[in-house]
Amino acid sequence: DTEVTQTPKHLVMGMTNKKSLKCEQHMGHRAMYWYKQKAKKPPELMFVYSYEKLSINESVPSRFSPECPNSSLLNLHLHALQPEDSALYLCASSQDLYPGDTGELFFGEGSRLTVL
Amino acid sequence: SQKIEQNSEALNIQEGKTATLTCNYTNYSPAYLQWYRQDPGRGPVFLLLIRENEKEKRKERLKVTFDTTLKQSLFHITASQPADSATYLCALDFSSASKIIFGSGTRLSIRP
Numbered sequence: 001d002t003e004v005t006q007t008p009k010h011l012v013m014g015m016t017n018k019k020s021l022k023c024e025q026h027m028g029h030r031a032m033y034w035y036k037q038k039a040k041k042p043p044e045l046m047f048v049y050s051y052e053k054l055s056i057n058e059s060v061p062s063r064f065s066p067e068c069p070n071s072s073l074l075n076l077h078l079h080a081l082q083p084e085d086s087a088l089y090l091c092a093s094s095q096d097l098y099p100g101d102t103g104e105l106f107f108g109e110g111s112r113l114t115v116l
Numbered sequence: 117s118q119k120i121e122q123n124s125e126a127l128n129i130q131e132g133k134t135a136t137l138t139c140n141y142t143n144y145s146p147a148y149l150q151w152y153r154q155d156p157g158r159g160p161v162f163l164l165l166i167r168e169n170e171k172e173k174r175k176e177r178l179k180v181t182f183d184t185t186l187k188q189s190l191f192h193i194t195a196s197q198p199a200d201s202a203t204y205l206c207a208l209d210f211s212s213a214s215k216i217i218f219g220s221g222t223r224l225s226i227r228p
Contacts, residue, residue, distance in 0.1 A: 004159075031214045042205055042218040043160065056215055090159050096214055104150060105207075105216060107159030 006108035023074040023091030031096035032074040037088045120219040137191040139206035150207045
């Protein structure tokens with residue numbers, strides 16, 4: 001069983017809706033990630049939070065807005081999405097013991113997003 | 117720019133044989149490389165991590181090698197089983213800021 005929990009598992013939204021994806025981990029990990037995965041493609045890095053601060057934004061459109069309220073929680077706020085944003089959104093965490101030694105990623109099961 | 121390539125998009129082998137998957141990278145010297153397994157509709161699961169000063173690492177039927185001169189890692193599954201069928205991804209940390217990027221993946225199918 002994964003120790004990273006993502007909700008909701010499935011989300012259908014219109015292009016004018018505002019919704020949020022949530023991720024939670026209780027392993028004491030200090031780095032948290034959002035990845036986007038389209039069918040038959042590898043996970044594509046979107047954002048990295050390290051010690052609750054945004055450390056990497058891979059030029060993601062502003063209609064995706066990440067938030068890290070505390071060390072256990074990671075949110076992805078969605079607004080004015082396009083149908084091409086439909087994908088599996090994966091959250092992950094890692095120990096991030098020190099720079100250059102992130103350690104393994106623990107993934108959640110993902111949130112399947114459909115934009116109509 | 118940095119690139120990670122997994123040469124085979126798909127690999128089909130007979131049960132009991134050894135599956136060998138390849139991961140090549142360019143324009144970078146990573147401190148370590150990771151391998152993950154992903155089943156359809158699920159998140160990737162970590163399998164093995166190998167550091168730049170390690171030539172080989174083993175875990176049960178899995179073996180990973182890391183050749184920093186060739187910029188290549190090989191991932192082997194010995195005595196393969198149909199349950200090993202999945203997509204296998206290699207991953208590199210392309211910075212000292214947890215920028216973990218995945219290769220394109222290899223879909224492995226083990227036929228009985």
